[in-house]
Amino acid sequence: MGLLSILIFLPIVSGVLILALPKSLNTWYKYITLVACAMQLLLASYLYYAFKTGDGFAGVNQLSQYQYVENLSWIRLQLGSLGTLQIDYLLGVDGFSIALVWLSALVMLMATLSSWEIKTNLKGYFSLFLLLNASVIGVFCALDLFLFYVFYELMLLPLYFLIGMWGGVRREYASIKFFLYTLFGSVFMLLVIAGLYLSVTDPATGNHTFNMVHAMNPANYSNGAIFNLSSGAQIFGFPARLVGFIVVFVAFAIKVPVFPFHTWLPDAHVEAPTPISLILAGVLLKVGGYGIIRIAYGIFPEAAVSLSFWMGLIGVISIIYGAMNALAQRDMKRLVAYSSVSHMGFVLLGVASLTSEGINGAMMQMVSHGFLSVMLFFIVGVIYTRVHDRDIYNFRGLANHMPVFTGFVMVAFFASLGLPGFSAFIAEAFTLIGAFSSESLNGYVPRWMAVLGALGILLGAAYLLWTLQRMYFGKLRLKKEEWKQALTDVNARELTVLIPLAAFSLLLGIMPSLLFDVMQGSVNQFITLFK
Template identity: 75%
Template structure:
């Protein structure tokens, strides 16, 4: 068993252990969860350190371009004239997935530490957390599209119960809305996956295959396949490849989320417990962005190229809409949820540019937003766990009462608004540079999109600085006098949780090469798909 398999299945092993342990050991469950997260963080850090830069992504060099590969024949079934059904346990990572694996391990550790605030049904909660952990790691490691889909769908079940059981007052509504939204997109994606299977041949075995890397190579498509580059077949009067791209793109756009597929996010964030909000913002949104890169763009590059204008437009709309709605919020958690919609819009704008700068900026934005959104939602959880209130106008002058807490809030807010020296500045700057240069490099998106997108940074500064001024400066005032006793400054566990997040937000702002060096070859080879 390789390191990627250990990374995926160690949480599942501990989930079974938690389910088998008697209830009297319930206090040990949280320690198991933290221990698993620490093991995963150590493994992903080692993989990141050992990752060899300069190797290429995409079907040009087939599987040789992926590292830490693991292969095991999984399902073989004779299907008559179509040969043998071939589904493989195929794992591997490249420059796009390895940073997201490290990010996921760190976020799961933060979520595990945040979960110490959970007061009831520890067995169910922590076993579901472990199952979710397995699914997340599997998504970023899978190179067989059927295996990817299994892990992708597996995320739904634990999230549905984690929100629906341990969430807020309207938790059932939020959980059902989240489940239906994401299931709607992924059900139709399964049909596209089936069509891709019968359109692609493994050049070694001659069988149809679910291998994503083979699907990225036009030479592996059979002439009469429904998604063949050559056949130009239609489905319901729509070109098959166009329809396939739209279905897959919408499935992942719901996860990102992109306007107008975003409405599940504020409800899920507001009702979810703090650890699950951390996972939703820190990881789940990145699964959507990763899926767009790995499947929608890489398997349907011809369609992505033709739809770049509309994809960029969706990114700009998300940036501006999310920021303006965030500006109107009075619930701190809801404000941060809408800010995520705005920030993830930069990912789509950078991808639409199909320039090295834009795609590098999109990747950096996903990683940066992962750290910063986790930090922001943890900060909200600190206040909520003490007084069970998130209404912005119920707090004022907290800087004098909670100085350490305010210091971390200022780091998170200034980093999120894109101040130079922080990771978000690099990410947003490269996304906008890529979008601005796209018109002269490849003519895909006009410069006015980059100009409009930059207004999202101004709006971000407005809602974050206004929130900082309303809650933390001025004369100390809270809704109830009894809150002043409950509103204690950060304890050691909370400081320990926030320090690494602040550290990475600053480190990647000062040394972005730690990410760019890893992703550079993958980005350049990715762009070759569109030439």
């Protein structure tokens, strides 16, 4: 059993352990989860540390260059004249996924620490939580489309229950909306996956295969197959590969989310309990970005290129639109949710530019947003668990009342609005630089998009600083008198969440090469797909 499998199955085993323990030991559950997540993070850190970089380890469309690869035959069905149905248990990571695997492990640990606030039905909560954990890691490691899809759908199930059972007032609405939105995208994706299966053959065995790395190589497509580049097959009068790209893109765009597929996000975030918000913002959105890069762009490069103008446009609209919406919010959690839309728009813009800076910036933005949105949601959670209110106008002048907390709020806010020294600055600057130089280098994204995207940074400053001014500065004034006692400063457990996140964001802001070096080779290899 390889390291990646351990990474995936460690939480599952722990989950089963929790299910097996009697109810009387329910105080143990969170510690079991904590230990599992901590071990997972250690392992992921080791993987990241031991990850080899350089020319021979780029990955992307070279299966031999992936690292920590595990390949087991999973399902083999003789289908007579149709050949053999080949589904592999194929895991592996390259520069794109290793960063996200590590990020997921970190966010999961933070979310576990934040789960202390959960008081009801602990057994169900923690076992679902661990299931979610396993499936998220699985999504990032899977290199077989079928396996990927299994993990991808497996994520939805625990999330549905976690939001629907431990959520806020309108939790049923939010969880159903979330579930249906995502399912809507992924069901059609399944069709494309089936189409790919029928088109791609494994060069070694000659069987049809779900292997996504083989799907990136045009030579592996059988003649006349629907997704064969030269077959010219059409679906509803459109080129089949274009339709395939759009379907897959929409499936992941819903996850990212980009305008106009984003409206599940504010509701899901607002209703989800704090730890689940952390996971949603910190990891789940990245699944979308990862999927766009790996599957939509990786498998349908020429379709992606032909639509890159629209991709960039959607990205820019998301940036501006999300920021504008955030400016209009009174509910702090909703504000943070919309700011996620805005920040994830940068990812799309960067990817659409198909330049080294743009894609590196987009990946950096995903990781950075992983730290910062987790921090922001956690901050909202800190207030919410104390007084069960999130309305910005019900608070004022918290700075004197909760000085340490306000310090972290300022770090989180300024880091997310792109203060130099924090990761978001590097990420956004590089994304925009990439988008801008795209027209000179490859002509995919026009320059004005980068200029417009830069306005998102301005709006980001506006809504975050306005919130800071309204909630934290000025004289102390709260909606209810008794809140004064309830609003205590952050405790040790909360500090253990906030400090590492702030530290990592700072670290990546000062030494971005920690991440860039790891991704560099993969990004360059990725770009060659579009030449």
